[in-house]
Amino acid sequence: xxxxxxELPGRWCMCKRDFGVAFWIAFLAACVGTFVIFAxxxxxALNDAWVLPWEMGPRLAYSLGFLFLYLxxxxxxxxxxxxxxxxxxRGHARGExxxxxxxxxxxxxxxxxxxxxxLK
Amino acid sequence: MTENSRTGDSLYRKEPKIYPxxxxxxxxxxxxxxxxxxxxxxxxxxxxxxxxxxSVLFDLPARKFYIFGFTFWPQDFxxxxxxxxxxxxxxxxxxxxxGRLWCGYACPQTVWTETFIWIERLIEGDRAKRMKLDKAxxxxxxxxxxxxxxxxxxxxxxxxxxTFVGFFSPIRELGxxxxxxxxxxxxxxxxxxxxxxxxxxxxxxxxQVCKYMCPYARFQSAMFDKDTLIISYDVNRGEPRGGRRKxxxxxxxxxxxxxxxxxxxxxxxxxxxxxxxxxYECIACAACIDVCDQVMDKMGYxxxxxxxxxxxxxxxxxxxxxxxxxxVYGALLLAILLGTIWSMANRVPLRADLIRDRNALxxxxxxxxxxxxxxxKITNMDDAPHSYRLTAVDNPQVEIDLDRPLDLAAEEVxxxxxxxxxxxxxxxxxxxxELELESVDSPEIRREITAKAMLPxxxxxx
Numbered sequence: 034x035x036x037x038x039x040e041l042p043g044r045w046c047m048c049k050r051d052f053g054v055a056f057w058i059a060f061l062a063a064c065v066g067t068f069v070i071f072a073x074x075x076x077x078a079l080n081d082a083w084v085l086p087w088e089m090g091p092r093l094a095y096s097l098g099f100l101f102l103y104l105x106x107x108x109x110x111x112x113x114x115x116x117x118x119x120x121x122x123r124g125h126a127r128g129e130x131x132x133x134x135x136x137x138x139x140x141x142x143x144x145x146x147x148x149x150x151x152l153k
Numbered sequence: 154m155t156e157n158s159r160t161g162d163s164l165y166r167k168e169p170k171i172y173p174x175x176x177x178x179x180x181x182x183x184x185x186x187x188x189x190x191x192x193x194x195x196x197x198x199x200x201x202x203x204x205x206x207x208s209v210l211f212d213l214p215a216r217k218f219y220i221f222g223f224t225f226w227p228q229d230f231x232x233x234x235x236x237x238x239x240x241x242x243x244x245x246x247x248x249x250x251x252g253r254l255w256c257g258y259a260c261p262q263t264v265w266t267e268t269f270i271w272i273e274r275l276i277e278g279d280r281a282k283r284m285k286l287d288k289a290x291x292x293x294x295x296x297x298x299x300x301x302x303x304x305x306x307x308x309x310x311x312x313x314x315x316t317f318v319g320f321f322s323p324i325r326e327l328g329x330x331x332x333x334x335x336x337x338x339x340x341x342x343x344x345x346x347x348x349x350x351x352x353x354x355x356x357x358x359x360x361q362v363c364k365y366m367c368p369y370a371r372f373q374s375a376m377f378d379k380d381t382l383i384i385s386y387d388v389n390r391g392e393p394r395g396g397r398r399k400x401x402x403x404x405x406x407x408x409x410x411x412x413x414x415x416x417x418x419x420x421x422x423x424x425x426x427x428x429x430x431x432x433y434e435c436i437a438c439a440a441c442i443d444v445c446d447q448v449m450d451k452m453g454y455x456x457x458x459x460x461x462x463x464x465x466x467x468x469x470x471x472x473x474x475x476x477x478x479x480x481v482y483g484a485l486l487l488a489i490l491l492g493t494i495w496s497m498a499n500r501v502p503l504r505a506d507l508i509r510d511r512n513a514l515x516x517x518x519x520x521x522x523x524x525x526x527x528x529x530k531i532t533n534m535d536d537a538p539h540s541y542r543l544t545a546v547d548n549p550q551v552e553i554d555l556d557r558p559l560d561l562a563a564e565e566v567x568x569x570x571x572x573x574x575x576x577x578x579x580x581x582x583x584x585x586x587e588l589e590l591e592s593v594d595s596p597e598i599r600r601e602i603t604a605k606a607m608l609p610x611x612x613x614x615x
Contacts, residue, residue, distance in 0.1 A: 112368060115371070116365075119371050135415070135418045135425060136426075140416050141414075143396020143414075144398070144452075145398060146399035147399075147448070148451060
């Protein structure tokens with residue numbers, strides 16, 4: 034967490050807000066996903082003895098479906114927050130803030146004897 | 154704190170387009186070899202046939218994966234898990250050992266970008282020519298070169314998309330479908346999807362993927378330690394940097410070895426300056442090592458101003474690349490690899506599940522015999538037909554009756570009705586009956602199955 038994040042007004046620090054957003058959005062996404070999937074798919078159809086040797090009741094199927102979607106969404110939203118909170122905007126390897134793009138010049142400019150030859 | 158730094162985004166500045174300068178040398182050669190091997194495997198493998206089957210084919214509708222003569226079934230899920238664990242561990246191992254080897258040599262983003270840049274260089278010329286061409290007004294030559302490049306890129310991307318789908322749908326038939334314009338809708342969709350992805354990633358996004366989109370780039374620093382081999386600029390030796398003439402005595406000028414030619418920046422595909430220190434944008438392609446070594450050679454200095462080294466080695470002139478972390482990762486990798494090989498070698502190509510008939514507990518037959526009915530789901534995972542025999546282990550009282558002989562074609566799945574008959578005196582309630590399913594022609598293919606047989610409880614004088 035960088036300094037500027039802590040100074041944003043509010044009762045919660047940025048980190049808490051991030052977690053809140055991740056958990057809540059993932060929950061919403063998982064709810065929608067569960068509705069859609071089980072509107073189209075009969076949980077009885079998941080009972081394939083060839084894959085699962087025991088029978089899974091509809092309640093367990095609904096719950097596992099929801100939890101699975103929740104975990105996947107949580108993974109996606111958590112990673113998304115991590116990716117946008119870290120990265121180039123946060124600056125420099127040595128913690129010096131954002132740096133300008135490196136300077137480029139003609140190699141011979143300061144080194145008149147440098148014969149680039151096959152490097153050209 | 155200023156208003157700007159609070160919002161962050163207002164500091165945003167568009168960075169100039171990167172025209173990486175071509176580089177030759179040890180590491181460039183290594184990467185060319187990696188590109189040839191990896192893309193060679195990708196484009197050639199689906200055309201090779203092993204044992205009458207495409208060498209690598211993921212047949213999703215049939216739920217079977219054919220890989221180098223092995224057939225994997227959904228039940229072989231454990232191998233997929235092992236593969237993922239191995240991939241994860243390898244990433245830890247190689248990152249701890251020598252940083253982002255994956256990014257520099259093996260990542261599809263790098264490999265395809267290399268190829269696209271190679272095509273670009275072939276049609277538009279080297280770095281200076283490309284920069285000039287982009288600045289020039291549109292004229293006949295510019296149109297010709299730009300259209301030519303785009304056409305070559307699109308063709309190559311389309312071939313890539315076609316090959317990708319060829320891993321999921323037999324590629325020879327797919328080729329015929331393309332030729333006769335009779336592709337199915339999903340095949341068409343996925344060919345276009347993968348082609349567009351290749352074109353976008355390798356033609357347009359390039360280093361932006363590594364800088365902004367790739368999570369590994371952000372995580373990898375957690376896998377580093379002070380003994381990890383990383384590409385570093387030797388600050389002590391290089392600074393103070395500055396231009397000079399070849400005959401100049403650098404000591405009297407108070408200069409280090411860096412002549413500030415900025416070639417290391419010009420060859421960098423992500424446009425960073427390695428002299429700023431380790432940066433997460435560095436994909437460890439080692440182009441800066443190659444070019445700096447050549448410049449040092451031309452100036453008559455020792456090579457290795459930019460080199461693979463460790464933080465420890467740079468600071469204290471000592472390095473221990475082999476360390477407990479490496480040994481633990483290495484040992485784990487080796488153990489999983491050996492375990493996988495052992496389990497593949499001892500894989501029994503037969504699966505059998507006995508499922509009780511749900512409609513009846515048991516049936517009483519004349520002569521105090523109790524009958525239980527099951528469905529035997531049997532899968533011959535071998536690529537040859539087999540006949541099997543089902544017997545009760547050490548239990549002569551059990552009589553087994555099947556509704557059809559246990560002859561299965563190669564890769565056949567069958568459901569067979571099994572009737573187990575036991576004398577009433579064999580027990581009360583649930584009894585475990587050990588059965589053995591064995592191939593008649595090759596006895597090493599066998600499975601043991603436990604059948605749960607129901608017998609009368611004997612309550613109320615029955």
